[in-house]
Each structure stands twice: as C-alpha cells, then as structure tokens.
Amino acid sequence: MEPLIIAKKDDTPEIHLDAAAGKFEFSGKSLPEDVSTFYAPVFEWIKNFSATASGEPVFVFKMTYFNTASSKIILDILMRLEEMKNAGKEVSVEWHYGEDDEDMKEAGEEYSEIVEVPFKFVEG
C-alpha cells in the first residue's frame, strides 16, 4: 500500500501515513482554509488501510495547534479508527502535547471521552 506523505506548511500539518514502515503520524499546525479538501486524501488512505490493516497500528498525534474546523476533522479521523477497532483491529492513539500545554492535553482527553479507542498521553 502506497504511503501518504504530506509536507508541513504554515497552516497545514505534516502527515506521514506509511503502513510498511508502521508510521502513522500527524504533526504541527492545522488551520487550512478548506479542511475538507486538505484532509480528503487522509480519509481515502485510512479507508484503504482499514481494509488491509494488520498488527497493532499506533496513530500518533503531535499537534501544536489546530483551529476549530480542524478539530472536527480530527474527530472524524478518530471515528474512522474507532470503526477499525470495532471491526477487530488493535488500533490505538498516542496523543502528544507540549510541555505545559494543558489545552492540547485537554483536547486529547476530550477526544478520548468521545471515541472508544485506547489513548496514551505523552508530554513533550
């Protein structure tokens, strides 16, 4: 399966989704004007991945900032992971937050209350 790699920009995060390498990571800032168009390839990739996923994929979020439009999209991504989990895959989330970044930690905690996917929180 082809990896999906998107380089980071001023207003969009770096995305690295590579099944062969076992790396599933979102990092940086997300405040695109058009969240749907920007994240469309991610949903397409996850859809294909969920059909063939094996092992115990860990989706890593190392976001430093996201706007409210992106927060809705991140929830959508997490809901796809929840669907994978319900289908019997051992998928989990690693939620990173900066030192002292209580707001980012809280955002992750809130997501973990909404979706039934195991969350691990990592500071720094």
Add this chain to the structure above:
Amino acid sequence: MEGIGDSGLASKSDYMKFVVSFHHMMVDKKLTLAYEGEVTQDITKAFTAMTEKNLEKVEEDGKIKKKVYHVMVECLQNIAKHADDDKDTASDKLEDGLSKTGIFIIGSDEKEYFITSGNGILNENIPALREMIDNINSLDADGLKELHKFKMRENAISSKGGAGLGFIDIARKTGNPLEYHFEPIDGRSSFFLLKSRISRVKEEQQ
C-alpha cells in the same frame, strides 16, 4: 473632493492632522494592530505570525501566547467564512479562496489582550447569532465543555466549518464572556462586533 490623496495644501494638512490624531488614538487605546479590509487566509497567516513575533519580543507567557493565537485565528477565519458581504471583492467559494470585508483590532494593557473583530451581517441572521452567543455566555466551564463535544459531533456542518464551535472555543480559551454589539447599517444589514479579552495575569497568580 477633499480627502486622502487630495494634493490641495489645505486638505493635505487636514489629512496630516488626521494621521496625527489617528496615531494618538491608537497609542491612547493601546492598539498594536488595526485593520479594515479584505480578510483572507493570507491575512490570517500574516497577522498571526506578526503577533506571535511581537509577543515573543515582550517575552509573553507561552500559555497566553497560545490563547491569543487561538482567538486571532478563530476571529479572522470567522470573518472570512461567515461574514455577510455583498461587495464585488467578496468570495464565498473555497476553490477561489475565501474573502470578506471586516475589521480586526488587537491591543493590550498591563492586565489583558483585547481582540476585536467586526463584519457585516444580514439582519435576518442576527437573532440566531445573538441566541448562540448568549447561550455560550450563560454556561460555566463544564457546560462549555459539553456543548463543545456536542457541536463537534454534530454532522450538519458545512465544509467551511460550523460557526459556533469557534465562539465556544474563544469562550473556553479566554475564560471570559464574549462581548458583542450589532450596529445597524440600514434596514437590511448591521455590523457585528465581537470583543474577546485574554488575561495577562497567570492563573497561579489570580
């Protein structure tokens, strides 16, 4: 015609006097940025980058910097996405880039940062907006958290992102009520002003 760009001597000095008083006004009101014009994604990126640099210069606390950044992005994108603007320059199409007319002001004193945004709104859209903001202002931290979760899950959201989530986020990040005002323009539309305040006093010192 008298005004900006007029080369007549009298009006030129009038204009210079205006600039002087404008300058005094900005200093008096402790404004660091005042903008009127098209609000686009590029403007959002430029203003936030500029403010981040300014806050670094004054060695502002990291948490407060993040709050200012959050509120700025939500206010500016709110104008670009949701303002009712029927000028020729306005764009509501994501593929062309969003563009709406508005004002954006940021200032600070020793106690707080204040961020004000303003944009046109059709009078028919005022009651729903007023009700949404009043509801947000009536909630405590837990109430806002629940409303935030509910709104995020709500599927009926436009591709531009739902209005409402931004206001909730501002209220949560600042911990202050949203101050607003509707100034009538004509029978059809009004000017919507929103002011957010971010305390510069660190939580542990409060």
